[in-house]
Amino acid sequence: MTTGVIEGLPPDPILERREMVQRVARKTLDRRILVSKGMIGLCGIALLVGLVPLFAILYSLVAKGVHWWSLDFFTKTPQFPSLLDPNQIGGISNAIVGSLVIDGIAALFAIPIGIVAGLFLAESTSKFASLLRTTAEIMTGLPSILLGIFAYQMIVIGFDQWGIKLPGIGFSGIAGSFAIGILMIPIIMKASETALRGVPNTIREAGLALGARRGVVARRVIIPTAAPGLITAVLLAFSRAVGETAPILWVIGASTVVAWNPKKEMASMPLQIFQSATSPYVSLREEAWGIALLLVVVVLIVNLGSRLFAAWLQRERR
Amino acid sequence: MTERSTMVTVSAEVAGQEGDPRSGQISMRCDDVAVKFNGRTAIRDVNFDIPKNKVTALIGPSGSGKTTLLRAMNRLHDLTKGAVVSGSIRLGDTDIYKGGIPATLLRTRVGMVFQRPNPFPTMSIYDNVVSGLRFNGIRNRAVLQEAAESALIAAALWDSVSNRMKAHASTLSGGEQQRLCIARALAVEPEVLLMDEPTSSLDPISMRLIEELLDELKSRVTIIIVTHNMQQAARVSDLCAFFLMGNDRAGEQIEVAPTKKLFSEPDDPRTLDYIQGRFG
Numbered sequence: 249m250t251t252g253v254i255e256g257l258p259p260d261p262i263l264e265r266r267e268m269v270q271r272v273a274r275k276t277l278d279r280r281i282l283v284s285k286g287m288i289g290l291c292g293i294a295l296l297v298g299l300v301p302l303f304a305i306l307y308s309l310v311a312k313g314v315h316w317w318s319l320d321f322f323t324k325t326p327q328f329p330s331l332l333d334p335n336q337i338g339g340i341s342n343a344i345v346g347s348l349v350i351d352g353i354a355a356l357f358a359i360p361i362g363i364v365a366g367l368f369l370a371e372s373t374s375k376f377a378s379l380l381r382t383t384a385e386i387m388t389g390l391p392s393i394l395l396g397i398f399a400y401q402m403i404v405i406g407f408d409q410w411g412i413k414l415p416g417i418g419f420s421g422i423a424g425s426f427a428i429g430i431l432m433i434p435i436i437m438k439a440s441e442t443a444l445r446g447v448p449n450t451i452r453e454a455g456l457a458l459g460a461r462r463g464v465v466a467r468r469v470i471i472p473t474a475a476p477g478l479i480t481a482v483l484l485a486f487s488r489a490v491g492e493t494a495p496i497l498w499v500i501g502a503s504t505v506v507a508w509n510p511k512k513e514m515a516s517m518p519l520q521i522f523q524s525a526t527s528p529y530v531s532l533r534e535e536a537w538g539i540a541l542l543l544v545v546v547v548l549i550v551n552l553g554s555r556l557f558a559a560w561l562q563r564e565r566r
Numbered sequence: 567m568t569e570r571s572t573m574v575t576v577s578a579e580v581a582g583q584e585g586d587p588r589s590g591q592i593s594m595r596c597d598d599v600a601v602k603f604n605g606r607t608a609i610r611d612v613n614f615d616i617p618k619n620k621v622t623a624l625i626g627p628s629g630s631g632k633t634t635l636l637r638a639m640n641r642l643h644d645l646t647k648g649a650v651v652s653g654s655i656r657l658g659d660t661d662i663y664k665g666g667i668p669a670t671l672l673r674t675r676v677g678m679v680f681q682r683p684n685p686f687p688t689m690s691i692y693d694n695v696v697s698g699l700r701f702n703g704i705r706n707r708a709v710l711q712e713a714a715e716s717a718l719i720a721a722a723l724w725d726s727v728s729n730r731m732k733a734h735a736s737t738l739s740g741g742e743q744q745r746l747c748i749a750r751a752l753a754v755e756p757e758v759l760l761m762d763e764p765t766s767s768l769d770p771i772s773m774r775l776i777e778e779l780l781d782e783l784k785s786r787v788t789i790i791i792v793t794h795n796m797q798q799a800a801r802v803s804d805l806c807a808f809f810l811m812g813n814d815r816a817g818e819q820i821e822v823a824p825t826k827k828l829f830s831e832p833d834d835p836r837t838l839d840y841i842q843g844r845f846g
């Protein structure tokens with residue numbers, strides 16, 4: 249059959265294929281490297297396109313805003329500029345305090361509600377859970393001014409005109425907190441659902457297998473394990489809420505004095521930007537840059553802080 | 567250990583047999599057990615007794631329903647939508663599905679160790695070991711301390727962790743983590759310990775360590791271990807149950823016998839085929 253010489257052997261398809269793969273791979277290597285570099289370049293350009301506007305905004309905010317930051321800016325209340333000194337416009341301490349109180353109260357009720365609802369979404373497979381999830385998705389997509397209208401009806405004017413004995417409490421910080429809180433809840437809910445779902449099922453089952461009830465597993469195992477994600481969820485929702493203007497536009501009234509009582513009218517930073525920027529006085533309009541810068545700095549700090557804290561917490565566990 | 571008064575005595579047929587692990591007391595008993603997921607049978611025809619203070623191995627190819635059966639024994643399927651357990655599984659005299667015992671209480675009596683080490687990642691070594699006690703409302707620090715030490719010693723982990731109980735569980739090696747999980751399960755002093763391929767994700771040395779442990783743990787707790795490693799089953803178990811998929815891919819009990827007998831002269835030719843490696 250065979251003569252024993254190498255030429256007489258049938259061609260080996262495996263060896264041939266191996267050689268072909270090597271040959272083609274070598275031949276196309278240069279082209280593939282080129283394509284890869286080109287793609288990386290395109291990614292770089294896309295990154296620049298994204299970053300340029302961001303830094304342009306930051307730059308103009310700092311350039312036009314930072315010189316308004318003075319002791320007066322942080323400690324005084326607004327006043328109209330006098331003819332003698334048009335830059336004598338006081339400060340925005342009322343807006344800083346207002347934002348602090350309004351957003352603080354909003355966070356106080358939105359965080360627990362949001363996390364508990366997120367836990368429910370993560371742990372339940374019921375119809376109600378999917379209904380709730382859809383509702384939350386719709387709510388995050390709603391124009392935020394609708395929340396303002398809602399808060400106006402629920403808190404500011406109440407239901408007296410419908411013959412229901414639920415009087416409104418008028419323009420007030422609490423009405424703003426209500427609107428901001430409602431805005432935060434679905435954001436926290438969705439983000440904490442994601443964080444809680446990230447907890448491996450084996451950890452959950454370890455708890456159950458020790459005889460723990462589901463609530464105990466949730467409280468003692470799942471929530472602590474998801475803590476870094478939950479903190480990020482909460483702070484992202486918070487930094488989103490801090491800058492919202494529309495929901496509070498006509499529910500917190502207007503206050504030019506420092507007011508700590510949330511049942512009274514209040515000021516807030518986003519609203520103050522709006523009011524300053526639309527005022528007839530040049531110096532007030534310019535000051536809006538300073539307030540905007542402050543708002544951005546707060547949001548940046550909250551954002552960065554949440555990320556750093558979550559990363560630190562993650563590292564602590566290694 | 568105190569003897570439970572609720573033990574079922576075994577049938578005369580096997581009781582007389584020399585060296586049969588079933589000649590002693592029975593810890594758990596399966597009668598006609600089947601588990602279905604959304605109407606599809608994962609395992610059926612399970613009928614055997616689990617002898618007290620022995621190691622019972624469940625062997626069989628992947629998909630033959632070993633894990634499914636094991637998880638039926640501590641009602642871990644309760645939260646799985648579409649899972650239905652039929653027949654009766656008894657712990658002592660209590661039918662664990664119909665006997666009115668709450669699943670949480672059952673699970674303190676029937677502990678479990680999983681295929682992959684799953685210590686609680688946010689907890690220290692100590693907190694992991696005592697977590698089961700804490701989950702069930704035990705707060706007394708002396709009690710916790712004592713239970714932790716006893717469980718860690720039993721899991722052969724005490725010597726290497728006693729001076730770093732506050733360290734995170736994730737600082738331990740895979741084998742140590744699995745022994746921590748064993749200690750965690752032991753700390754609530756279960757009567758039965760279910761182990762689902764507890765060494766399959768570990769290196770051979772860690773595997774041997776855990777195998778050696780089982781022999782000592784027997785006096786403390788009845789062990790039911792799933793393994794697809796037949797040498798392991800032969801090494802560690804007293805009784806062996808063999809499962810195989812039927813024509814409809816549903817797992818079935820093929821043969822239950824003392825390990826020595828099952829590996830030397832099984833009754834069913836399919837068992838022989840399997841232990842001789844004639845199934846894929």
Ligand SMILES: Nc1ncnc2c1ncn2[C@@H]1O[C@H](COP(=O)(O)OP(=O)(O)O)[C@@H](O)[C@H]1O
Pocket residue numbers: 603608626627628629630631632633634635646817
């Ligand atoms: N939660 C579940 N839902 C649906 N089917 C499942 C579930 N768990 C296991 N099964 C099915 O049950 C059968 C047996 O699986 P399993 O018990 O894991 O086998 P083994 O542990 O012997 O490898 C498989 O066909 C598997 O797909």
Ligand SMILES: [Mg+2]
Pocket residue numbers: 632633634
């Ligand atoms: Mg399995």
